[in-house]
Amino acid sequence: MTFSQFLKRLRDARLSRFDRAAFALLIAFAVVLAGKGWLDAHPEHNPWAPLDLRDPMGWATDRKIAALRDDVAECRAVLERSDVEFAALSPAGEGSCARPDRTVVDGLPLSPATPPTTCAVAAAFEMWLRRSVEPAAETILESPIARIEHYGAFSCRRMYDRDDAPWSEHATGNAIDIAGFVLEDGRRVTVLGDWDGEGDEARFLREIRDGACKPFGTVLSPDYNAAHRDHFHLDQAARGFGGVCR
Numbered sequence: 243m244t245f246s247q248f249l250k251r252l253r254d255a256r257l258s259r260f261d262r263a264a265f266a267l268l269i270a271f272a273v274v275l276a277g278k279g280w281l282d283a284h285p286e287h288n289p290w291a292p293l294d295l296r297d298p299m300g301w302a303t304d305r306k307i308a309a310l311r312d313d314v315a316e317c318r319a320v321l322e323r324s325d326v327e328f329a330a331l332s333p334a335g336e337g338s339c340a341r342p343d344r345t346v347v348d349g350l351p352l353s354p355a356t357p358p359t360t361c362a363v364a365a366a367f368e369m370w371l372r373r374s375v376e377p378a379a380e381t382i383l384e385s386p387i388a389r390i391e392h393y394g395a396f397s398c399r400r401m402y403d404r405d406d407a408p409w410s411e412h413a414t415g416n417a418i419d420i421a422g423f424v425l426e427d428g429r430r431v432t433v434l435g436d437w438d439g440e441g442d443e444a445r446f447l448r449e450i451r452d453g454a455c456k457p458f459g460t461v462l463s464p465d466y467n468a469a470h471r472d473h474f475h476l477d478q479a480a481r482g483f484g485g486v487c488r
């Protein structure tokens with residue numbers, strides 16, 4: 243019996259109103275159960291599942307990571323749950339450059355050495371590295387990453403160093419600027435030198451720029467403006483309508 247035959251038979255059967263209601267309820271219950279089973283198997287799509295940075299990036303990932311920027315305790319719990327070793331440094335700075343949350347993840351391939359950032363930036367960076375940068379390096383460039391070159395995280399300044407501009411996310415260590423990648427086979431891929439073009443290096447950079455947009459609130463690349471021609475700016479500012487990703 244096909245499904246349409248089944249439906250026809252159901253229509254022809256003289257079901258009471260109560261039978262129909264009970265049947266509809268049964269179907270609804272089955273759909274809910276199937277949905278729950280699917281969500282249990284895909285925590286990255288489940289808004290209620292605890293965030294684990296080792297999970298793939300899914301529909302619920304950006305909302306869950308965004309919630310960490312105002313909740314340092316929960317953010318550190320996420321790092322622990324995800325088996326990420328880190329140090330919480332003592333607060334520093336004052337005023338617009340006060341940094342109550344200075345988190346340093348151990349063992350990252352950053353060069354110079356990993357700078358303290360907010361926990362939310364550290365968590366997003368961890369997920370970006372594991373779920374975007376490393377897989378893209380393996381599949382597109384066919385080499386693991388040896389080093390990631392950066393221009394720093396903390397800088398007590400306003401945006402674009404203009405006196406009338408809002409404070410930069412760098413002023414609180416809530417951002418990091420990524421300039422290039424050194425592969426284990428010795429190649430060096432830089433935003434400045436390799437963004438333009440059709441080659442694998444350009445494809446890799448575009449892939450990981452897009453990959454940063456779920457975990458980070460703001461992603462600015464050479465596509466955004468000339469000030470970002472040589473680095474990706476990644477930060478955890480409050481996300482506007484979907485955040486900025488360019």
Ligand SMILES: [Zn+2]
Pocket residue numbers: 412417418419474475476
């Ligand atoms: Zn920046």
